[in-house]
Amino acid sequence: MFEEYFMARPVCGLHKPEKGFRVTNMETSLYNFVLTKLESAKGHWQSVADGSGVPRRTLEKIARRETQNPGIKHVEALAEYFRKSA
Numbered sequence: 001m002f003e004e005y006f007m008a009r010p011v012c013g014l015h016k017p018e019k020g021f022r023v024t025n026m027e028t029s030l031y032n033f034v035l036t037k038l039e040s041a042k043g044h045w046q047s048v049a050d051g052s053g054v055p056r057r058t059l060e061k062i063a064r065r066e067t068q069n070p071g072i073k074h075v076e077a078l079a080e081y082f083r084k085s086a
Helices: 002-008 025-040 045-052 056-063 072-085
Strands: none
Touching: 025 056, 025 072, 045 056, 045 072, 056 072
């Protein structure tokens, strides 16, 4: 699922979308993948934060869906962490 994302996705940021910007299905799938993995890793978020380079508070905001539009770099870093740890 996310291997296709890494191979096909153009570089862009989600944190400051321009007017009319749409999140692609691949980006949504990657985000959902990360959310699922974060739910499974609840209780171990500090390890995930350390391993991915994403600050723990940012990781918590993403996992709890407190942020409407997380930065794509953080989502990608988390996805890469979970891919390598699988």
